[in-house]
Amino acid sequence: MEQRNNENLEARWKIACGTESEKTDGVDPARFHIMLVIKKGRLLQLFVDGCRGHPSAQLVIEQDAVPRINYIFLGADRSCSKFLDGEIAEFLAYSSALASRQIDGVGKYLNRKFGLPWAWVSPKGPSILEGWLATHPLVGRATGLSSDQTQVSSALSGPISVAVLRVSRQRLEQEMRQLVTGLSSPDLFMHSLQSLASAALDQRQKLLILANAPFDALFAYLESADLVIRADALRVIGNLCVGNAGAQREVVERDGLFIFLQCCEPTWKVQLMALHAEKLERLAQVRAQHAALQEELSGQDARQITKAFQLRLQLGKVEDALSAAQKEAEAIRERIEKGADERNSVGLQRESVKAIAALCDQNEEYQMEFMNLQGVSVLSRVLETPSMPLKAAICKAVGALVSSHKVAVSLIENGLVNDIMLLMLLDDPPLQCEAASVILRVVQHPDLRAGIVNMDSIRAMLLSESEDNHVACTRIVCILALHDAQMRNSVARTDGVIEALSTLAQSGNQQLKRNSVSALAYLALDEIASEKMWTSNFIEVIVLLLGDDDSEVVTHTIMALVNGCRNKQAVSKVFSLNLLQRLCEVGYKREICLQHLICGAFYNFASGNGTHTALLESNALRYAVRMLTEGTLHARFIAAGFLRKLAKSPENSERVLAAKTLGALVKMASNSRILLAVPNSMGISTHGKSLYLHWQAGRCIAALVKSPRNHMAILKEGGIISLIQLCQSGVQKLCREGACALAYMAHVRCEDELLLTMAEGGAVAALTGLTRSSDEETATEAEVALSSLLNFDSTWAND
Secondary structure, X not given: OEEOOXXXXXXXXXXXXXXXXXXXXXXXXXXXXXXXXXXXXXXXXXXXXXXHHOXXXXXXXXXXXXXXXXXXXXXXXXXXXXXXXXXXXXXXXXXXXOOXXXXXXXXXXXXXXXXOOOOOOOOOOOOHHHHHHHHOOOOOOOOOOOOOEEEEEEEOOOOOOOOOXXXXXHHHHHHHHHHHHHOOOOOXXXXXXXXXXXXXXXXXXXXXXXXXXXXXXXXXHOOOOOHHHHHHHHHHHHHHHOOOHHHHHHHHHOOHHHHHHHXXXXXXXXXXXHHHHHHHHHHHHHHHHXXXXXXXXXXXXXXXXXXXXXXXXXXXXXXXXXXXXXXXXXXXXXXXXXXXXXXXXXXXXXXXXXXXXXXXXXXXXXXXXXXXXXXXXXXXXXXXXXXXXXXXXXXXXXXXXXXXXXXXXXXXXXXXXXXXXXXXOOOOHHHHHHHXXXXXXXXXXXXXXXXXXXXXXXXXXXXXXXXXXXXXXXHHHXXXXXXXXXXXXXXXXXXXXXXXXXXXXXXXXHHHHHHHHHHHHHHOOOHHHHHHHHHOOHHHHHHHHOOXXXXXXXXXXXXXXXXXXXXXXXXXXXXXXXXXXXXXXXXXXXXXXXXXXXXXXXXXXXXXXXXXXXXXXXXXXXXXXXXXXXXXXXXXXXXXXXXXXXXXXXXXXXXXXXXXXXXXXHHHHXXXXXXXXXXXXXXXXXXEEEEEHHHHHHHHHHHHOOOHHXXXXXXXXXXXXXXXXXXXXXXXXXXXXXXXXXXXXHHHOOXXXXXXXXXXXXXXXXXXXXXOOOOHHHHHHHXXXXXXXXXXXXXXXXX
16 A cells, blocks of 8 residues: 655554544555454454554444444545545455454465565464465455455555455354354353344345344343343344344234334433432431431440440441442432433434334334334324434334325324424434435325425425435425426425526436436426526526436436426527527437427427527428438327427418428328327326327328418328318317318319319318318318319219
8 A cells, every 4th residue: 555645644544433533653654555454343453564463553333333334435534535645456355254364364465466564473374365365366346245244455556456255155154143142141142232233234144143033032132221232132123124024023923013112212311310219218218327326326325335336336337328329329310411321222212213114114014003002102202302313213214104105194194294394404414314205205195295395394405515415305306396286386486496406407416417307397397487497597507418428317308498498588598599409419319219309399489479480490390300200109290290380371381391391291191090199298198198190290281281382282292181181080170270271272272183182082071061060160161162162063062
């Protein structure tokens, strides 16, 4: 290991775990070193170049930190704010403790490989590990690291390589059996509890532990007067229950839920106060006895030497008892003042709540059992604790419970969910994140969303500095905006939320970016939200996001544009930034699933006033024409609708026809078998409705009829048949459009070929039927068209 740029830096190596840390001194950082880290139970040791078996630094890990050790930082402090400015050549991690001779073998291997000093207690006999290392390449991936027994050796000078020695199943079974057996030993049970808690986090080791039936001993420790022992036992039980139905069933059959709830109750102070009162009462009794003896001794006749001697002996014993009683009462008073029992009680409560969460997660039967035991009231009382870690544990338990709709309703009625919602306002990012995860689960129930979401809490989390809070909160907003128009409006009316989402959409955290853009895409359906988005810098954000490598981000970015571009200000910004060209480029290069969204954006742009000229002059027209033949079915449908909107005026209809659209439209109109589900503005299909592609094409052809110059082209391409099909559709609006188009063509251009084509295509029968339509405009236009046909050839009237 070498540290460069050492000028003005303190020469040291440092180890840290939880809130504890230790550092070395007198180490030369200008040269390479072999670093060895060993963890045994709660003892963490650092050896530099072997140190002849004596640690250069060591520390005792906090009790609460032991089960949370699940990763190792090498070359960084625990906050990742300071880093090693040097080189790491090799990193070796082992999933079980190595013997002293094995450690020496690894050190000698690194000594030979890199020429580094190594001094260790010489092992007796040959090193098996040394021979193994000589014949096996040290390249692999560290897996299955145990948080209780982990050893690391490293030397620095090139690329990182990792070697993992897997523990055989037979040896692992033996170790787990020994740990479970150790629960019955007065000398080993504490070590066994701590080791089992760590081992139970690994699925393979958990199964081996359960095979040795540990619950008799574990439940016996739940009756201990020592709160630390009870907490350790609860930690083991909770870890065994995570994701294991057999362990959960065993615990419930032993009334585990009832016991866990009892352990949750914050009774430590009541018990200590009662014990203190008992000791004070005993002290008062001894003092009274002492006073009585003194009085009796002072009145004793001096000549009765024997009696006086006996009284003095009794007085001495009472004085000893008085001193002991005073010390006992003082010790309990100090325990109350120092709060050591409170801390132990909080640890017990936290492990109890975690065990409840592990037991009830995704299991409605155990959730209802929890409700029957009045567990909600217990958690409400525990939530009043000032301990933030305990509050976070309660959030995890409630998050496991609210997966059940019935339980979620009960927790809302009890006020517990509202109390957790208020925790999102506290300046404690981990707690805020846990509270947000509860709300995230609650809003999965559609009928519960409106009553529990506190917009002030949402805003507070979005404006906080915690990235985890942002991820959880943006997910909540996304769910609310996706399913509920009322919630979209509530979010939109909350100051700062839209602006915060726009900022977070540019985050380097990909999940956060996805959540933020998705939320904005659905919020854009609300007018207030859309107004806020376009008055901020969101259009510039869209330009950046369209170039993102993540398809989900690009998709929701276009959705935000589609849903929000009904806003006039948005449309003007789109044209000013030449965003049409950018959308076309994305449509050509990216996934075909984006085609209908891009066409939808163009369609919405065409809905505004004064946009048609710009659209006709842009690449949007060419893109839409290309989609008529190459796009997905939904893209073709929307592209035809976009062209129909562009062809509102005779001049524009000529420009649309000049873009070579007619052939593709006639081909689409000739196929009446294509039936599509209706996608709504959020891309979700609406059951029970259908889109007929040939009718949409026919409507676009009808729009092209507005210019007489287009009539002969429509006739030659076969577009007349498409107009007749509209008249035969049975849909009032389509019939009206078809009749109007035929009437206009027959009236303006009374040419034999045109009228003959109409008659041969079945126009007479179709128009005759429409003359009886309840829609006055449709009937009138049908009569006009029919009149032109009959004037040309009255014999068609007989048809």
